[in-house]
Amino acid sequence: MQTVDLSSNFFALFDLPVSFDVDLDALSVRYREAQRAVHPDKFANASEVERRLSVQMAARINEAYQILKDPLLRGRYLLELQGVAPDDADTSFDGAFLMEQMELRERLAEVKNSANPVQQLHVIASDIAVHDKLLITQMASLLSETSTKSLQQARDVSRKLQFFRRLNEEVETLEDELGDY
């Protein structure tokens, strides 16, 4: 079965330089223009071949946009492009980070028993956001260097970001539960 050329990287797809530093406005504009060119809406009454190809191409453009738009996914993608597997871990997390995680998890577990659960959740979500911002800044600077050491450090930062992302998902699940009384 013929598929479209999926070998070009996501940055090249949008004709953007390969870098962690992405102009998000330009990305949005290009994303929309790329979809205008191949979205299935343009091929609804075309041949079966074109309809099939357009679904594949539009899916690829959506994937590229999703990954480049999100700092964590973008960082992981850049690591992959440099030949570093984002989930490899040859170092375990430092003690301070693990403590931080445990503390946040304890606070999350306490939310249901607290006087004002929704408020508590918002505080936890804000704290996570602060951590996120810091880590993303670290990642940006590490990925602008090309040494093996800084790539490995960038990988460690991305793993930390991953933890916070999962924690945030748990916050959202809990928020849904609380909201649907």
Next chain:
Amino acid sequence: MALLQISEPGQAAEPHQHKLAVGIDLGTTHSLVASVRSGKAETLPDAHGAHLLPSVVRYRETGAPQVGAIAKQSAISDPRNTISSVKRYVGRGLADICKGCSRREYDFVDSDFSVPRIRTVAGDISPVEVSAEILKNLKQRAEETLGGELTGVVITVPAYFDDAQRQSTKDAAQLAGLQVLRLLNEPTAAAVAYGLDKGSEGVHVVYDLGGGTFDISILRLNRGVFEVMSTAGNTALGGDDFDRAIAEWLIQQAGLDPSTISAGQTRAILLEACRAKEALSDADAVHVFLSVTNDDKAWQGELTRVQLYELIDPLIQKTLSSCRRALRDAGISVDEIEDVVMVGGSTRSPRVRERVGEFFHREPMVDIDPDKVVAAGAAIQADILVGNKPDDEMLLLDVIPLSLGIETMGGLVEKIISRNTTIPSAKAQDFTTFKDGQTALAVHVVQGERELVSDCRSLARFELRGIPPMVAGNARIRVTFQVDADGLLSVTAREQISGVESTVQVKPSFGLTDGEIETMLRESMSHAQEDITARMLREQQVEANRIIDSVESAIAADGQLLADVERAQIDAALTGLRQVRDGDDPRKIKQAIESLNKASTDFAARRMDESIQSAMKGHKVDEF
């Protein structure tokens, strides 16, 4: 060098001939059909001037089923054969349908089929067939009004409809003989009709409360591109449920024993509940009247606004929970919203408007006709998709409403595609074999946000066959899950080491198999064999014309991209297809289509790549 083809003057195909396309709002309580005429989207009335078609179908012992107002007249006298609100039943299993309802309004038959059937005097009918009758009625109305055959139709579905419900809608269209250009989400359709009307860029919220379903969608409109940011909802919550709550209160007030109420009496009470509800939009209290009792004594009472609000507030609260979730998933606050658009008949309720206004800190927009806006939006899109507006810049980027996952060990779900992912979307997952020489693999796909398979909706079992036998654990089977622009999932699989593609057999959990649809299509035709061949022929001819048009335009635009050899192959295949197209052998046409497909696929793919690249280059200039 290939010979140029020059057609005879007056016989060249008009590339942009106006094609007939309509939008259909297949609603729980009412359905509509609309078309763009003289640049305006208009709903089409029936012979009596009515635009709304009640979504009611009545089956009789002899004769074709009745559809619409005439069917509705028999709702109380012939309740078991008069099917209303069938939209609540499509794509669902018997267990879901009868969850929590003690009184079954229809005679659902438990059967071997995964799709429940309703026993009527005309036989056992599936919800898909009932929907098809409504669609047939609208198709006829459209073709008579517009004076010709429809090329295609856009049918709207609740944004929160799952894959089974969507596929069932498409199946119903197929049974009705309609070519579906797109399944369009109702809030998106409303946004299209509304957005083009007002032209305001920015973030819009569509709150769509219909007879049986609720959706909230948050969209961004930017230079003709409608991008859905998030969607949430409930496919079993609507005005019908308000009626039910009121009806239960009435029964209680009248001191009736629920177990003694017949199906016909239930319908009568629901109608009275609905009447009272609507009357309370303009009054503080209304008289209510039940002529239902066993001892022929009628019951009278009064329903006040306050009492009504007490009954419907918990239901409205449920919709607001969905609103909160949609805002959260979109990552925006209420202050960033341009406006909130109300869609669906149930948004006429003053209480609904009041509470939605409170939640979003602004007056919701109610000036657009909540009954017609969805059909209008669908008509606008249909007009574009069918090719009547080649220069139109409108683009709809919608999302999948529920996460898709696969069942893994221990009854857990592994998410493959998350909710609110923009579609089309594709994700690949690698699997391997468990036993030596294993040649088949089954993947169970579910929809939902929970961690346990039992808490999610089963979508289908995909059986992958033809895996080359290997040592257990050696095979690398890449399974690709693809959701198309209609929100429908398809699965393909390829063993990576050998390169062999598996065949995929789909076993839907709550839908009709291809075989069942084929049977229904055959049974619906009076002169079976003749019509099957005629239908196959037509289908092949339509596809033949499509691919000929596509390839000819492609060559006209980018012929210079083709190497001589490739061009010669394509020309040969084109000639071959043209020769058999006007004949009467569908198989020959299909073969010729296949040849042309093979010859032109590479070219089509290259052209698409090129068009993206030139769009990117074009933008460098615009941005600065």
